[in-house]
Amino acid sequence: MEVTLLVQATDDAFRTLENARQQAIGLLDTAVGLTAETRSVQKKNIQAIFRGAQETRSKLQNFIGTFFLMFVFWVLLSGRFDTFHLTLGIICCLFISLLSYDLLFANIRIGDYGLVVRRFLSYAPWLIYQIILSNFHVAALALKPNLPVDPHVMKFKTKLETDISWVTLANSITLTPGTITMDIKDGEFYVHALDKKVADDLDTGEMEDRIAHIFMEADHIYVQDALDVARIYGAIR
């Protein structure tokens, strides 16, 4: 009798142990699966950030984005903060957003837009400095009696990817005295340069690098970019 009880107890103990082991294995499997899943999602997110994957935003997101931008512009223009004029502004901005929600954000990428705006603002002083430098250079060229200009058209392939960064680069080139962007065809810039020095300055590609940095494009990753991505990565987690 006692022996039977003992055997039963041992059996029970073994069964409990087996159940516990099975449960533990199940839990571990789930944990491993979840970890793998999270890893792949994180990997995809990071890849998206680095490649600047193009995202087709929904109609509603574009609509809301356009509406807020337009309303800020309206308030700046109007300068009247009574209920009547603000209501008029909301109605007008809703109408405009309905009419042209697909124009402003037609070709946009994943990313931190506050960062893009801040980088653009820090790019502007550098550009102004370059404009002043080449201004003096071109003035010196024009004042020299023998007029040592050597006008020619140069052609280079850009590494930038979106239309907005192309346009930023093209307008920066045109704003700098001595160089004018004539055309962009399939990512190739046709630039008219006044002499060899301004053409060489452009050929170093510093301007292009800085614009790639603003819009987080191409294979160009600065140390600053890595730090920024680390911050975004933390936010995702």
Added chain:
Amino acid sequence: MWPEYTEQSDNFGGKNKMIRVTDDVIIKTIARVLTPFIQVYALYVIMHGHHSPGGGFQGGVILAASLILLLITHGWAETKKKFSETKTAVFCAVGVLIYTGIGVLCIFMGGNFLDYGKLGGLLMVIPPEARSLGILGVEIGVGITVMAVMFSIFFDTSTGGNSPEDETTSSLR
């Protein structure tokens, strides 16, 4: 060095050099980004016409200019989504209707044509405020009509009266 000029499909069979998709990425992008801002500015000019310089006519012209900018850079296929020839006819009539409607309403309220002060009873406000609101309403009407007519003038002169919409409707008949 320069690529050959190619006829775009959006060019009404190569007849119209004005309304076509431009192949210049700078012009296209700048036009795309600026159009909503121009439109908001146009509505600002219309809505503040009774406080500051501007008004229905000027605002309507700016609004039409934004649509024309879109038409000469992005072509007819893109502009058709926003504004078409049938809408032009409707908006022309609606603007005039708003204008005369407000004018005739003043006659019904016991005043002269466009005598906004008499609208005060209807809008539950004092006559000076009713005048301000009445002028705003009239200017919205003027703006709508001017916008539609300006767009129509540009479209008709640039296509020579052979609009793509006419062709589709005549083939249906």
